Amino acid sequence: MRASAPTISGPNGPGLHGRVSVPGDKSVSHRALMFGALAVGTTDITGLLEGEDVLRTAAAMRALGAEVERLGPGRWQVAGRGVGGLVEPADVLDMGNSGTAARLICGLLAGHPIFAVLTGDASLRKRPMRRVTDPLSACGARFTGREGGRLPLSVEGAADPLPLDYAVPVPSAQVKSAVLLAGLCARGTTRVEEREATRDHTENMLRHFGAAVRVEADGNRRVIELDGQPELRGAPVVVPADPSSAAFPLVAALLVPGSRVTVEGVGLNPLRTGLFDTLREMGAELTVSNRRVEGGEPVGDLTAAFSELRGVDVPAARAPSMIDEYPVLAVAAAFARGTSRFRGLGELRVKESDRLAATVALLAANGVQSEVEGDDLVIARDGSPAPGGGVVETHMDHRIAMSALVMGLASARPVAVDDSAFIDTSFPDFIGLMNGLAGGTAIAPLEETA
Numbered sequence: 001m002r003a004s005a006p007t008i009s010g011p012n013g014p015g016l017h018g019r020v021s022v023p024g025d026k027s028v029s030h031r032a033l034m035f036g037a038l039a040v041g042t043t044d045i046t047g048l049l050e051g052e053d054v055l056r057t058a059a060a061m062r063a064l065g066a067e068v069e070r071l072g073p074g075r076w077q078v079a080g081r082g083v084g085g086l087v088e089p090a091d092v093l094d095m096g097n098s099g100t101a102a103r104l105i106c107g108l109l110a111g112h113p114i115f116a117v118l119t120g121d122a123s124l125r126k127r128p129m130r131r132v133t134d135p136l137s138a139c140g141a142r143f144t145g146r147e148g149g150r151l152p153l154s155v156e157g158a159a160d161p162l163p164l165d166y167a168v169p170v171p172s173a174q175v176k177s178a179v180l181l182a183g184l185c186a187r188g189t190t191r192v193e194e195r196e197a198t199r200d201h202t203e204n205m206l207r208h209f210g211a212a213v214r215v216e217a218d219g220n221r222r223v224i225e226l227d228g229q230p231e232l233r234g235a236p237v238v239v240p241a242d243p244s245s246a247a248f249p250l251v252a253a254l255l256v257p258g259s260r261v262t263v264e265g266v267g268l269n270p271l272r273t274g275l276f277d278t279l280r281e282m283g284a285e286l287t288v289s290n291r292r293v294e295g296g297e298p299v300g301d302l303t304a305a306f307s308e309l310r311g312v313d314v315p316a317a318r319a320p321s322m323i324d325e326y327p328v329l330a331v332a333a334a335f336a337r338g339t340s341r342f343r344g345l346g347e348l349r350v351k352e353s354d355r356l357a358a359t360v361a362l363l364a365a366n367g368v369q370s371e372v373e374g375d376d377l378v379i380a381r382d383g384s385p386a387p388g389g390g391v392v393e394t395h396m397d398h399r400i401a402m403s404a405l406v407m408g409l410a411s412a413r414p415v416a417v418d419d420s421a422f423i424d425t426s427f428p429d430f431i432g433l434m435n436g437l438a439g440g441t442a443i444a445p446l447e448e449t450a
């Protein structure tokens with residue numbers, strides 16, 4: 001058991017200033033390690049996120065027979081086993097807090113004739129796994145889990161996996177990716193259909209490693225086809241800075257008067273940038289400079305300056321491109337003038353916590369009323385700073401913790417969280433980075449300020 005870390009953030013006078021780099025993209029980091037393990041030859045990774053979630057994936061790839069070595073900060077090398085070459089792990093694979101690691105590894109194991117058991121922390125053990133194990137069972141793999149298919153879960157992979165043809169019923173890049181990973185080991189063509197486009201890092205990286213992937217787009221709908229049993233070849237991966245992490249210092253800069261913050265080298269894959277479009281619709285001064293392509297992904301430097309925000313109506317179709325950003329967007333809406341409505345947030349209920357309920361509670365603890373209407377979140381405000389003064393329960397959810405601490409930097413009174421320890425899953429040294437921008441101790445352990 002890790003020690004919990006009650007933490008508090010308070011208003012800071014001169015605002016947030018500076019240029020910073022945030023850690024590497026979590027989605028790309030997991031995939032770089034997994035595809036490296038499935039490739040022949042070596043994969044050199046730069047900018048890997050060294051957060052706990054990704055370190056779990058690194059450990060799992062080692063347990064499955066790949067050689068995974070840390071060469072320096074963010075610099076990792078993987079010597080892979082080739083598609084179909086993973087070996088049976090000697091022990092249970094513990095995926096910690098990471099849904100992405102657990103679900104993608106189910107896909108990877110489904111196509112290998114080996115036995116493995118997956119588990120995770122109390123948050124991950126509550127999360128639904130049938131969304132991957134149901135489709136993956138059709139390739140011949142067998143999964144046995146707890147009630148609701150939850151972790152711990154055993155997997156007996158298929159010796160001769162069948163290619164899958166699957167229409168993903170919920171917008172989920174994890175489900176799509178799990179099916180495609182199983183398809184790597186199958187003879188023939190795997191086909192995945194999604195009604196709403198979700199992040200396409202798996203498709204992009206499969207191509208980068210030499211697989212044949214065809215994507216047909218029709219509006220928001222996508223059909224992805226993968227030819228099975230390719231020889232994946234190790235390839236260099238440059239991980240962009242995570243837009244989902246950049247969101248926190250950027251929103252803080254928008255909310256704290258006098259601020260101007262630049263975050264460098266942020267991934268701008270269009271299936272990830274819904275938050276930035278939404279903030280601009282709210283009247284945010286948020287600009288991109290130095291646009292370039294690095295390692296096959298568009299990146300740029302993002303600058304945010306304090307702005308008076310107005311309420312916004314975010315369509316459900318945009319949700320997949322900003323699914324992890326709603327808690328911090330809700331914080332922004334708490335400082336905006338007018339009504340904000342975020343539509344189609346059902347998937348938030350099955351994140352690291354029930355993020356819809358946790359976001360409502362975060363706001364309520366700090367004097368901001370919001371309503372859940374069906375799957376929509378509605379926040380109506382008058383543009384004055386949120387009152388603050390609350391203690392937020394983070395429910396083992398890194399993004400709830402960071403969103404609450406961002407709120408405390410701008411609200412009338414400080415905001416505390418019961419535990420900031422889980423921030424390390426995705427954003428190691430978040431507190432140090434934010435304090436650097438604040439030019440002092442704006443975020444601190446709760447005991448020290450009590």
Ligand code: S3P
Nearest residue numbers: 027100171172173174175323324
């Ligand atoms: C992820 C997909 C999303 C996202 C998660 C990372 C990925 O989950 O919330 O943080 O890397 O594929 P869903 O696929 O469940 O929406």
